[in-house]
Amino acid sequence: MRSDFWRNNIVLLTALFILAPVGLIVWQSFLTDAFFSARARPTADAYSFVLSDPGFRDALKNTIILSVGMVVIAVPLGSLLAFLMVRTDMPGRKWIEPAIFLPLFMSPMVLAFGYIVSIGPSGFWSVWWQQTIGVPFWNVYSMPMLVLVVALTHVPHVYIYVATALRTVPSDLEEAARVAGGSPLTVALRVTLPLVWPSIAVSAVLVAFLGFELFGLPYVLGDQDGRLVLATYLYKFNTLLGRPAYQLMAVVVIFIMLATLPLVMLQRRMLRSAQRYSTIGGKATRAHLVPFGPWKWVALAGVLVWLYAVVLLPLSGVALRSLVTTWGPLVSIRDVLTFDNYHKLAELPLIRRSIVNTLLLAFIGGFASLCVYVLIGLASHRSQARGTRALDFLVLLPRAMPGIVAGLVVFWIFLFVPVLKPWVSSLVAMWVAYTLVWLPFGLRLVSNSLGQVGRELEEAAHVTGAGQARVARDVILPLAKHGLLAAWLLAFLLYAREYSTGIFLMGQGNEVMGTMLVSLWNGGNIDVASSLAVVNTLVIAGGIALALRLGVRLDA
Amino acid sequence: MTILKKPAIGRAFWAVIAMAMPVAGLAQIPEGYPAEYADILAVAEAEGSVVIYANTEHAAVEAILADFQKAFPKIRADYIEIKAADLFSRVSSEAAADALKADVVWSSAMDLQYQMVEDGVAAEYASPEKGAIPEWASYGDRIYGTTYEPVVMVYNSKVVADDQMPRTHAGLASWLTENRDTMKGKVATYDPERSGLGFFAVNEDAKHSDDLWPLVTAFGAVDTKFYTATGTMLEKISAGEHAIGYNIVGPYAYLRAERDPNVKVVVPQDFTVVLSRLAIVTEQARHPNAARVFLDYLLSHRGQSVIGNAAHLFAIRPDVEGKATIAGLTAEHGDRLKPVAIGPHLLDAIQPMERLAFFRKWADALKAGK
Numbered sequence: 008m009r010s011d012f013w014r015n016n017i018v019l020l021t022a023l024f025i026l027a028p029v030g031l032i033v034w035q036s037f038l039t040d041a042f043f044s045a046r047a048r049p050t051a052d053a054y055s056f057v058l059s060d061p062g063f064r065d066a067l068k069n070t071i072i073l074s075v076g077m078v079v080i081a082v083p084l085g086s087l088l089a090f091l092m093v094r095t096d097m098p099g100r101k102w103i104e105p106a107i108f109l110p111l112f113m114s115p116m117v118l119a120f121g122y123i124v125s126i127g128p129s130g131f132w133s134v135w136w137q138q139t140i141g142v143p144f145w146n147v148y149s150m151p152m153l154v155l156v157v158a159l160t161h162v163p164h165v166y167i168y169v170a171t172a173l174r175t176v177p178s179d180l181e182e183a184a185r186v187a188g189g190s191p192l193t194v195a196l197r198v199t200l201p202l203v204w205p206s207i208a209v210s211a212v213l214v215a216f217l218g219f220e221l222f223g224l225p226y227v228l229g230d231q232d233g234r235l236v237l238a239t240y241l242y243k244f245n246t247l248l249g250r251p252a253y254q255l256m257a258v259v260v261i262f263i264m265l266a267t268l269p270l271v272m273l274q275r276r277m278l279r280s281a282q283r284y285s286t287i288g289g290k291a292t293r294a295h296l297v298p299f300g301p302w303k304w305v306a307l308a309g310v311l312v313w314l315y316a317v318v319l320l321p322l323s324g325v326a327l328r329s330l331v332t333t334w335g336p337l338v339s340i341r342d343v344l345t346f347d348n349y350h351k352l353a354e355l356p357l358i359r360r361s362i363v364n365t366l367l368l369a370f371i372g373g374f375a376s377l378c379v380y381v382l383i384g385l386a387s388h389r390s391q392a393r394g395t396r397a398l399d400f401l402v403l404l405p406r407a408m409p410g411i412v413a414g415l416v417v418f419w420i421f422l423f424v425p426v427l428k429p430w431v432s433s434l435v436a437m438w439v440a441y442t443l444v445w446l447p448f449g450l451r452l453v454s455n456s457l458g459q460v461g462r463e464l465e466e467a468a469h470v471t472g473a474g475q476a477r478v479a480r481d482v483i484l485p486l487a488k489h490g491l492l493a494a495w496l497l498a499f500l501l502y503a504r505e506y507s508t509g510i511f512l513m514g515q516g517n518e519v520m521g522t523m524l525v526s527l528w529n530g531g532n533i534d535v536a537s538s539l540a541v542v543n544t545l546v547i548a549g550g551i552a553l554a555l556r557l558g559v560r561l562d563a
Numbered sequence: 564m565t566i567l568k569k570p571a572i573g574r575a576f577w578a579v580i581a582m583a584m585p586v587a588g589l590a591q592i593p594e595g596y597p598a599e600y601a602d603i604l605a606v607a608e609a610e611g612s613v614v615i616y617a618n619t620e621h622a623a624v625e626a627i628l629a630d631f632q633k634a635f636p637k638i639r640a641d642y643i644e645i646k647a648a649d650l651f652s653r654v655s656s657e658a659a660a661d662a663l664k665a666d667v668v669w670s671s672a673m674d675l676q677y678q679m680v681e682d683g684v685a686a687e688y689a690s691p692e693k694g695a696i697p698e699w700a701s702y703g704d705r706i707y708g709t710t711y712e713p714v715v716m717v718y719n720s721k722v723v724a725d726d727q728m729p730r731t732h733a734g735l736a737s738w739l740t741e742n743r744d745t746m747k748g749k750v751a752t753y754d755p756e757r758s759g760l761g762f763f764a765v766n767e768d769a770k771h772s773d774d775l776w777p778l779v780t781a782f783g784a785v786d787t788k789f790y791t792a793t794g795t796m797l798e799k800i801s802a803g804e805h806a807i808g809y810n811i812v813g814p815y816a817y818l819r820a821e822r823d824p825n826v827k828v829v830v831p832q833d834f835t836v837v838l839s840r841l842a843i844v845t846e847q848a849r850h851p852n853a854a855r856v857f858l859d860y861l862l863s864h865r866g867q868s869v870i871g872n873a874a875h876l877f878a879i880r881p882d883v884e885g886k887a888t889i890a891g892l893t894a895e896h897g898d899r900l901k902p903v904a905i906g907p908h909l910l911d912a913i914q915p916m917e918r919l920a921f922f923r924k925w926a927d928a929l930k931a932g933k
Binding site: 242 | 620621622623625643644645646648649651652653655656657659660662664674675678719721722751754756757758759762788789790791792793794795797798799801802803804815818819822823825826912913914915918919
């Protein structure tokens with residue numbers, strides 16, 4: 008059949024897109040040196056080296072704790088937040104929405120640094136606490152704190168999935184339940200929750216997986232005590248033995264990949280009956296909000312506390328840092344206040360270029376990636392073929408590579424595949440790497456929304472003689488547009504802050520803000536890094552607020 | 564942006580054109596350079612640009628690039644900043660694929676830079692400025708030291724009084740042991756396992772004196788915090804979260820001290836390791852002449868003045884004056900300064916077995932203090 012032909016081709020291409028880098032990593036893991044080096048010999052020593060290293064077990068343990076902590080905290084909170092924002096009459100929803108996305112596009116390193124400035128041992132919130140209340144009870148570098156920070160900053164990831172799903176759930180079912188006497192809580196738990204369960208399950212798996220490749224936050228907050236997670240442990244092999252030991256890094260990546268297997272199986276179990284939950288039906292519905300009574304103020308307070316913890320605390324730290332030359336309990340803020348850091352920013356010609364590049368890559372590149380994800384999503388849409396089912400597992404693999412490794416591998420592929428060689432260190436290569444790295448997230452979001460389009464609508468179109476392409480164009484895509492817009496927004500946010508993926512693909516003139524930020528910061532130029540971070544935040548927050556106002560509304 | 568690969572024939576064509584043109588009006592050769600340099604300069608200008616891979620941060624390098632542009636307006640400097648270990652990965656991968664974009668590689672990771680010479684990435688080029696830098700600062704006409712950066716101690720004078728702060732390695736060890744309760748968690752240094760630069764510096768310490776090992780034991784006693792990035796350490800010292808930073812690279816430390824009067828720099832009075840940013844012209848360079856002009860500029864009196872006085876990276880040419888120069892440092896600290904000479908022995912630092920042995924000794928010394 009014709010339609011199977013293109014479907015199979017896309018599945019094959021996707022598999023190749025994913026398996027080429029993965030294959031390269033597997034091969035590298037069995038060598039003694041870089042695969043392109045004349046010194047490389049086949050061996051399995053890298054495996055025994057990593058497995059017998061006590062550091063590996065510590066890193067694995069820390070990673071599992073983080074990952075589990077993230078699921079346990081971020082998934083319920085993210086789902087609850089989505090429910091409050093989409094389904095209830097909680098006040099202030101309009102202006103809370105852009106704020107929710109703030110933690111998503113701040114570079115995790117900057118975020119972590121913001122926490123150090125605000126609630127670290129010398130942080131200004133800590134100092135204030137000490138002066139008014141007593142010795143602070145928290146230690147920003149401790150493991151529980153790391154779990155908490157990591158979990159709370161990943162709430163938006165869950166939110167974006169669940170909110171998207173909720174927006175397509177017709178409220179007539181809830182209405183019916185309420186008319187039948189159900190309290191808001193009962194309705195939420197018994198009616199709404201089951202309807203969006205697939206999205207929650209998917210986001211839980213993704214968040215768990217994100218926990219496995221977490222880099223920025225543990226890199227900064229765990230640095231001083233040498234508390235490593237798999238991704239930072241892996242990074243250690245860049246320098247441990249002198250020259251970068253790619254084979255050891257490859258082995259760690261393979262372990263992270265192995266972790267995807269149980270996660271995917273778990274997800275399958277949770278989604279066994281997901282087909283039942285297509286929620287965009289043929290009947291027109293109008294969304295009704297659940298009246299929350301006085302509880303809406305409690306809900307608002309809860310959301311504000313969360314926003315305070317993940318936005319205000321770190322951002323105020325970074326913002327303060329951008330206005331001073333130094334900080335801490337030993338200086339009085341008035342003595343060190345300055346606008347110099349912003350003047351310096353204006354003096355660097357690179358900054359403007361990096362802002363433009365970032366917006367280009369995030370906006371247009373994000374859209375191009377979305378198109379790729381939609382194609383793949385359509386190819387596997389409602390397909391029970393074994394090939395397309397295997398994609399479920401495959402699409403998670405790219406995320407097993409921390410950004411820097413994915414970037415390196417894409418760089419190698421461009422470098423050593425003759426057809427691709429002219430494109431190495433171009434924006435194209437960078438875009439390919441970004442698309443690969445964020446494939447699991449974008450694709451899940453896309454196929455989630457495609458899955459919610461009622462099967463009967465597609466069938467009706469088929470019956471009236473529409474072909475596969477026509478159904479996609481006239482039925483599925485228009486109906487799934489909320490989810491697609493959400494995916495674009497997510498891509499925009501993630502691309503805008505991405506740092507490590509582009510390191511090896513950078514050429515002259517394509518600096519992006521994320522890269523600038525981290526290199527300024529690593530180079531000790533924290534003055535300029537903080538002011539750039541503030542500018543970065545303002546630019547992107549402005550962009551989001553504008554987009555939300557101008558019709559790129561998720562609930563349009 | 565794709566840097567389009569000019570076909571070899573095209574390049575040769577431009578070279579011929581450039582050489583055929585009357586040289587006088589085109590290029591102004593720097594003073595004291597041989598007459599043939601006019602040819603190099605003319606071809607360099609025809610090449611039109613030089614691609615530099617380096618790990619010196621943009622804010623510091625901006626002054627250097629701007630002045631280079633002023634000196635050679637027809638040669639555009641394309642500067643790509645990458646962290647040291649990633650820089651090595653990128654250069655060695657591109658070189659293996661015969662697609663190296665960099666004409667000049669300039670990095671503070673001395674050991675990895677020398678590995679590139681060993682791997683045949685560096686081209687031979689006798690710079691006319693070679694005689695103006697110390698003899699130990701170049702090797703085999705393939706690799707050149709461009710800066711003179713002391714590795715120093717840093718302290719926050721609001722936490723540790725000026726007259727208390729020890730000035731030698733042995734002094735620091737005993738002072739920390741005496742004050743182990745107040746100094747708990749207050750000392751910061753590089754983690755040699757996770758920072759290539761950190762290992763390199765502390766390994767040099769170990770070569771110069773056995774005083775390092777009691778100091779490491781003292782680090783264990785005060786529960787020292789180990790970092791991967793200089794920026795974080797200096798930031799936390801400045802904020803008072805830490806009191807003392809050990810083995811901080813000079814330029815960063817002095818820059819910080821300039822901005823924050825509480826941060827003070829100590830150049831150790833027993834011995835001070837001095838590192839250098841090493842530059843090579845690559846064998847595969849597509850703009851080989853522009854690369855030479857850039858290298859010569861870095862070593863020139865003009866370039867070194869900018870490196871020392873504007874970029875604060877410490878000039879290596881003895882005839883450049885100012886605070887951040889070899890002359891300024893030597894006047895103050897004389898032969899306590901121990902520059903790391905450039906040569907094949909740099910490779911010892913990246914032998915896995917030597918490193919693992921060092922880490923074991925390091926861990927044992929730390930544990931002895933706890």
